[in-house]
Amino acid sequence: DAKTTQPPSMDCAEGRAANLPCNHSTISGNEYVYWYRQIHSQGPQYIIHGLKNNETNEMASLIITEDRKSSTLILPHATLRDTAVYYCIVRYAGGTSYGKLTFGQGTILTVHP
């Protein structure tokens, strides 16, 4: 799986949009971009994923650049409960290790009142 680079920490004001960047410059054509988050020491929680097109669900939006070398996770109206570690993960869709998630260090997002 391609390596990802994320800033170690970010701050955001409550009610504002949180934009979390991720660099994955070595991503290949059949690799997806996934985002998970981990609140305190709870189990990681799936947020969103995409291949080429931008994606949106009830939690967040995912913007992937045209060359697919980077992406941004957007939490449109951050709340205090969004304070967590956010992981950007690139996963290959095939092979025998298709289920494996390779977690990096992630971005610690702190939402302030």
Next chain:
Amino acid sequence: EAQVTQNPRYLITVTGKKLTVTCSQNMNHEYMSWYRQDPGLGLRQIYYSMNVEVTDKGDVPEGYKVSRKEKRNFPLILESPSPNQTSLYFCASSLGRRKGRNTEAFFGQGTRLTVV
């Protein structure tokens, strides 16, 4: 409610005393795996299972065993625990591949294990 359930949530044990951490999912998922999380090292996969009776090693399998006799259960066994297995453990499950793409994983709430 769809969930992955791990037990126990907290466990303190002594070196060499065999223990089992249970994991159960109610979503009929094919793929299950175990991760451990340590400060500075992140989450690392221990073992995984692609279906019943199919298991394989992840990145850090030494000192662990698993079994997958039923689709819903995937216990993690420490035959002779040592202090370096003190960690936070997570079980995860997913549907596996569908139409060439991976599906999202659901994680349990974690088991904090201390081996003294």
